[in-house]
Amino acid sequence: MADNWVETTAGDLRRWADERGEKVDGQGAHLLFDLAAREMGLEGPDALTPGALRALLLEVFPETVVAGADEVPSVLDTLRAVAAFLGDTGAVTAERAAELAAEIDRLAPEFAAVVAETDSAERQVAAEVVAGLMEADGIPLDDQDAVEEWMREFEALPDEERYARAEDYLRRTEDLVVPPVRLAPAAELADAARRSGLTAEVRALAEWTGERVLTELDELTAADAEAAVAALGLATPRRLPGVEVGDQTDLPELDRLWWAATEAEVIRAEGGKAAPGPALPDLGSGDDERALRVWLRLLDSVAVPEHDPSDGLDAIELVQNELTGVLIHLYEQEEPATPGELADALLGHVAEAYEISDERSLATAVRDALTLELDDLARWGVVEPAGDGGRALTPLGVWGVRELLLSDGFTAPVVGELAGAPAAELVAGLAWHRPETADEEIDGWLASHDVKDAAADLLDVMRGGGPGARNLAAAVLHRVGPEAAPVVRAAQEHPLVSPYAALWLNAAGDPAGRELSRAEYLWVFVDTVAGMLETAEPEEAVAAALVDAPPGAEMREMVDELWRTDHPGVADVLEALGDHHPDKATAKAARTAAYKARSAHAAGNGGV
Structure with missing residues (x-):
């Protein structure tokens, strides 16, 4: 038709x-x-x-x-x-x-x-997507010739391929965001790095090695490898029992430290000879930046070992290949995780990423291998016991994992970094925060802004932003002191701001405050749920919205009225309620109201 x-x-x-x-x-x-x-x-x-x-x-x-x-x-x-x-x-x-x-x-x-x-x-x-695609392809953005050549090749691609690459980039970008964390002061982190077991073990290995003849692979000979293990008192639980040491790789713990030391230039191994590397003095340096830089290179090496899956991986190698996932899991969790919880999460990922013939045997071996890794991470100062049998990242571990995430292209916010930001950046950044860190971020932002200026900037965000930004800006506005009343009063004429301004003034006890009309109340409800739908799944948004919603018949009556609301997102909100409201009668009413809202909108006469 x-x-x-x-x-x-x-x-x-x-x-x-x-x-x-x-x-x-x-x-x-x-x-x-x-x-x-x-x-x-x-x-x-x-x-x-x-x-x-x-x-x-x-x-x-x-x-x-x-x-x-x-x-x-x-x-x-x-x-x-x-x-x-x-x-x-x-x-x-x-x-x-x-x-x-x-x-x-x-x-x-x-x-x-x-x-x-x-x-x-x-x-x-x-522009941001194109720049991201270039960087992903290894194109230096300051190399004008390389940039122009990449652009010519990209623009020559079929439209479908260009759109697909852009969509894939945007999906990956959304996935590469981790929750905000608090960072310890740099001096404390550097001191922890100097005192960490990882620093101690690598430094001891470098000092023991001194200047030594190596194999053609620039490794310790079998005899020297065994001597190093004995001299360092290094435990080797991953060593295969009854197997004679033929080369350094038969002592996995030593092999891992050796390559970490050489990659971080604590030991220089080349041409069949070993010597102290230029970074060895930095491990004990009083220069905090140098000490942290070398420690991070060591962590990068031991936490991200490279085992080729095509060679067939045993459980130890598999867990080491996936160790960064374990560290990210610890980084993202609000509460400490037990070794069992970490193993379950790891096994879930392994089941999706690898072909497994004997799941039961592998599960036992993976749990044992993960225990060894967690013990090493604790000894190296990355992980510590926390809670009832749980594990958490140390402050040094948080810093180190964040640095590794940043180097891999993640967005990794830090609590407090929005204090001096414009209101729009504050509101955008709050979307990544949990409630407790959001409160801390808001307090810091308000403390660094004049009350009236803060209110004016937040109201500007509410005028120009979508529902999600408006909701967050309104929440921050409610933390602004009563000195902002003249600014809020002046904003009442704007249709997108008026209901929120009225609520603020009413809560502040201002004479200009008033109760919302029924139409305004319904509009704010729609705006709130529409904002939730921007960042949450519909089912989650509806569940959150119903926490403060009226019960039973009153909610059904409200749904019957909502379709007349003059809000562009009302149909989407009603559809979400229709799909996910737990009460069947209310859900049915919402679906009917969604149809009415779309029809009224199409005819150009919806709203109140």
Whole structure:
């Protein structure tokens, strides 16, 4: 049905223009008709009202079409031609055609502003994506020739491939975000690095080795390897029982330390000879930055060993290959994790990533191997006992794992780093925080800003941001002191801010405070759930929204009213309630209301 009227009307428009010798962007008109039909549900050109036109230009078009600010005049001219065509052919009354033309002129400045803002944001995102793709391909961004060559090759790819690569990059970017952490002062971290077991063992190995003849693989000979283990008092639980030492690799604990020492340049091993490396003095250096840098290189080596899966991995090698996942698990957890919990998480990943023939035997071997790794990490100062049999990263471990994550392209926020940020950055950053660290971040931000300036900046975010940003900004605003009352009062005229300003003023006991009207209350409910839907799964968002929602019949009555709410996200919110509300009657009412909301929106007369 939709396709029929879109195609027919677009063809009629072209013929109408040709008969009058006028130019019209037929392809652009077809796109606008298609948006009206598919995104708004209009069943014919006669359904195009001034209200529907407003929704088309200010909501549907910016969300659906990638357009530059320079294309705005063409879009408006096309719509003016459509309005004239509809009136001239009798598809709508002459009065309706005049109303449409007048509405186009009224909407022009606002439409231009919306497209310009969207265009700017899209260009920035596109630039960030392109830069990220280049870096992923190993292109230095400061190498202009390499950048230009990459761009030529990228632009020569089919559209589908370019879009697929961009989407894959964005998905990976979203996955590469970890929760904020608190970092100990650099002096404390450096002192912990100097005192760590990892530093002690590597330093002892380097000093014992001194200048020594190595094998052709730049390793210790079998005799020297055994002598080193004895001299260092190094436990070797991973050594295969009854196997004579043929080379250094038969003593896995020593082999791991050796390569860590050489990769960190604590030992220089080349040309069959060993000698103290240039980084050896840094391990005990009073320079905090140097001490931490060398310790991090050691951690990188011991925590990320490289075992080739194609050679067949035993349980020890498999666990070592996946050790970074264990460390990230500890980094992300709010509470300490027991060895059993860590093993279960590791085994779950192994089951997905590897082909396993004997799961029961492997599970036992993996648990034993993980115990050895956790013991090593504890001795090296990375992990410590915590809670009831749990394990947690030490402050040095938190710092080290974060540095490794950053080097792998993760976004790894630190509590307190938003204190001096603009309000928009604060609000964006809070999305990654847990409640307790968010509170700390907000307190730090408020402490570093003048009360009235803080309120004004937050209100600006609420005016220009989406529901999620508005919700977070409103939450921060409620922590601002009563001195901000004049600023909040002045913001009451803006439709997106007015309900939140009223709530703030009412809570502050300000004379301008008032109770929300029923329509405002419903709008705030929709705005809150819409904000949750931006970052949470619908089921989670609905569960969170229902915590403070009215019970039973009162909630069903509220759902019946929601579809009239003048909020662009109301249909999505109602659909989420319809899919996930635990009460069947309320869920059914929500699905019905969602249909009404979409129909009203399409007709351009929704809202209160």
